[in-house]
Amino acid sequence: MEPLSDIIIDIRGMSFSRGSRTIFDDISIRVPRGKVTAIMGPSGTGKTTLLKLIGGQLKPDSGQILLEQDDIPKLGRRELFLARERMGMLFQSGALFTDMSVFENVAFPLRVHTDLTGDMIRDIVLMKLQAVGLRGAARLMPSELSGGMARRVALARAIALDPDIVMYDEPFTGQDPIAMGVLVNLIRRLNQALGHTSIIVSHDIKETLSIADYVYMVADGHVIAQGSPDELAAVDSEQVRQFMQGLPDGPVPFHYPAPDLMQDLLQETP
């Protein structure tokens, strides 16, 4: 793996639980700078939770989440908000502000965090929208956009402040093949053009593997495999193979735990 100085986010021995349910158990993940890192795993393994932990919206029970030198869970409110200015996040739903136009949505982070003049903000917003191919949609309201377009606008908003890290929460879910292709292309191209670090959380195997430089596979609170997409394809583990090939039954069973079928059927209704 990369030398330490090229690690932008270093998660060390982090545990997190919700109620009595352990979501992460002593997990360690390193995100190399300037690369596309994918975090994959079945639904319900807390991939979105991981992004929220990195963004400081949740606090781990133990362990460190280092953004360069800063331990995110230990930051005060002000420092945390400063750290967040270095991160952009693309939410699964897009999470556009429904009371603002597309233009205002993208301009919002600039208006809040910079003292730029109106003209400059306009230029930046139009450039960001151009990058996602939606400059023509600047005057539309979020309700007038298709799902794929909304996600692209949200992406333009996430990169408005030129963040060091862009986090994508399930960017491909619920997209038609064309929108999916556009997004895959965009994420890769933006990563190269802007030189930021990308973290993709996803369970869309084909799309994610096509753009990821390094992949962590998470299940049951642990990293069960890691490596480049090629290395991962060669991993000799039932669990990894089941996920990568989408097999319906395997270590992750098809059936939810239940008593024996025959017994269940023969049982009298109480």
Next chain:
Amino acid sequence: MLDWIQTLGESALSRLAAFGRAGQLLMQSLIARPAPFTMFPLLVQQLYFVGVLSLVIIVVSGGFIGMVLGLQGYTILVDYGSEQAVGQMVALSLVRELAPVVTALLFAGRAGSALTAEIGLMKATEQLASLEMIGVDPLRRVIAPRFWAGFISLPILTVIFSVVGVWGGAIVAVDWLGIYDGSFWANMQHSVDFYEDVLNGIIKSIVFGAVVTWIAVFEGYDCVPTSEGISQATTRTVVFSSLAVLGLDFILTALMFGEL
């Protein structure tokens, strides 16, 4: 039996915890870090949504309640030959009781429920989370302006309710039933005291404004972000604020007029 005690304790604990969270929300959004300059345009926008758009329901209800009071008052008082006192009856019942209470109840239904649903949906669609990730505190940006808008609007709406109500009473009593307008207004002027009656009514409405909006923004912010959770939160807003208004009204009335 043990189960029953356990559920009782559990629900009491969760209510207490919710109350604590509500206090924390109020503290963090209003008192700890006020930002008057960035908030002003947002506040004006919310004053429009919460206050101005509630005007129709307040004016219409105020008018009808005043008219009913005039009519009912007349039919009772005319038996004793003191129908001239209709003016003071209408005015006193409005400014002391009906205007603050009915306005607050209508406000909870019209504006409180809308606030809860709006904030709840913002939570469900991750807009609050995305504000946080952009580095903007949703408590300041979303909660604080809405709270202040409700707090400022309700007393003003209450005064409007009273004025329209008195006018409605006058239309029925003077123009329709033919009470001499000089005695109608003179009796009213004579018996309504500014501090005792008008000011106390406004104090009530200030308290109701704070409580109703507090409940509304808290329920929205604290809701379970699903369609079911939002509908429950909206219901809770209307039920809790109505109960709080009626209960507080009794307490405030006892404090204000108790020794009369």
